Amino acid sequence: MASIPTTQKQWILTPNPAGVGAVALVDGPVPELGPTDVLVNIKAASLNYKDHIVRLPTPFSPTVPTVPLSDGAGVVVATGAKVTRFAKGDRVAALFSPQAYTVGRYPVPGPSLGAQLDGTARPYGAFDEQSLVRIPDSISFEEASTLPCAGVTAYNGLYGVKERAVRAGDWVLVEGTGGVSLFVLQLAKAAGASVVATTSSDAKAAKLKALGADHVVNYKTDADWGASARALTPGGVGFDHIVDIGGHATLPHSIKASRFGATITVVGKSDYSPNAPQEPDITTAIYFQTTFRGVQVGNREHFEGLVASIEGTKWTPVVDKVFEFKDLEEAYKYLVSGSHVGKVVVKID
Ligand SMILES: NC(=O)c1ccc[n+]([C@@H]2O[C@H](COP(=O)([O-])OP(=O)(O)OC[C@H]3O[C@@H](n4cnc5c(N)ncnc54)[C@H](OP(=O)(O)O)[C@@H]3O)[C@@H](O)[C@H]2O)c1
Incomplete structure (x- = not known):
């Protein structure tokens, strides 16, 4: 050496x-x-x-x-x-x-x-x-x-709370084709979960499918993409796990896509400026018994x-x-x- x-x-x-x-x-x-x-x-x-x-x-x-x-x-x-x-x-x-x-x-x-x-x-x-x-x-x-x-952020999102860890048969919503989201996709598939992924690009959709996404929804052309993604889960009951990467831009859709008792892991914002729009009202969590969880890596x-x-x-x-x-x-x-x-x-x- x-x-x-x-x-x-x-x-x-x-x-x-x-x-x-x-x-x-x-x-x-x-x-x-x-x-x-x-x-x-x-x-x-x-x-x-x-x-x-x-x-x-x-x-x-x-x-x-x-x-x-x-x-x-x-x-x-x-x-x-x-x-x-x-x-x-x-x-x-x-x-x-x-x-x-x-x-x-x-x-x-x-x-x-x-x-x-x-x-x-x-x-x-x-x-x-x-x-x-x-x-x-x-x-x-x-x-x-x-x-x-x-990678560690995605792992923490899916496994950080042991009793809520992703498992075979779960449905996971993956938002976009960025670094964190692709790790969520790959970890979820490795665990035997089903995945609906979103992207703004039809060209990127093919890559998501190649990585194992069961369905892909275009969040740019589908204004109600959270509801559309939810409709793809069996019986339309919604997702067990959602790793939210966009804050105000994605959280309303994440909430709409979630099932009763789901875990929504909040990891990012699409606008970090001081004047960024406010995050949405999350009081629907009372009815839906949602667990919101912030993670820092x-x-x-x-x-x-x-x-x-x-x-x-x-x-x-x-x-x-x-x-x-x-x-x-x-x-x-x-x-x-x-x-x-x-x-x-x-x-x-
Ligand atoms: N809390 C933590 O510990 C932690 C750790 C890492 C990252 N983060 C945060 O997580 C977020 C993602 O990080 P990253 O490194 O994965 O970013 P990245 O690689 O830059 O990912 C960006 C991708 O996100 C998708 N996207 C952007 N706006 C979207 C929207 N409104 N709806 C759905 N998808 C959207 C786009 O996918 P398409 O091109 O397919 O549309 C875009 O290519 C950032 O806010 C980052 O700061 C937090």
Whole structure:
């Protein structure tokens, strides 16, 4: 194995209180290891919509120059003196929030990579051993780089409350063809559930079918798509699980599509601006006995559950496009264009 350099070319996001933060490829140090740290040679990083959001001035954006992106996968190249969980050569990925390895009744996610902490847009990163997870041997580094945020969020949405975990025979509504939603689709199918997926694009509908969606509804051409999706469930009773990605844009439809006692997991908003429309009235939950559950990514147990699902049924995360490391800005633009199906990845040499 080549020796470990002391410096590296890494991306840095410089916050801009008046607009979009600039990203630049600059020289930086390869981090030194504390006793419980692991040095990971990051082979690939993936983008999430929030990586675009944190370039804007928001309460959860970086306040100082920071290595962007939260998600990546690579190989262990060195370990601190007290590390026991990993050894050189192990294939790993880091948790979105490094402190989220503890499992408790009230999860406290803490600071996250690519926002309050240096992220994965660099060839080498040091991570506490408790914040790392072994990745499946059956998938590439590019595919594994998609797991930490989108994959873990989807897993937490479907499995985070044990007595409500998705199971064979359930019906799951999947919204759009973004990163989180495709993980929901693949996890639901791996569990033996049936899936109705939505998209704005007939071309993307074919890809959803190829991934196992039982039915596809076009939410752009069907103004009452929640009701249409519900009508596709047996007896029109509605969905057991819905992972809502759009807030005010999708929640009214999610509520309409849900069955009595359903779980609606709220993960996102389609408009994060301060003037975004209000979320809908959810008092119908009284009658429908709906469980609304917000999730913020997930903990190490969720990540390990996601890995077990991939290893168990041998499914592969959907990578839409892989960009060169130098082309990170192009990767952001492509993600924001919304033309992707699944994940946008940057390969790190
Ligand atoms: N809470 C958490 O922990 C967490 C974690 C990850 C992401 N999120 C949030 O979850 C959301 C999705 O994230 P992502 O990374 O998966 O995004 P993404 O990859 O950028 O997905 C965007 C896709 O969502 C679909 N979409 C957009 N507006 C829609 C609408 N009104 N109705 C139905 N579908 C719509 C579109 O699919 P089509 O092109 O097929 O129409 C679009 O391509 C974002 O708001 C993100 O911030 C939250």
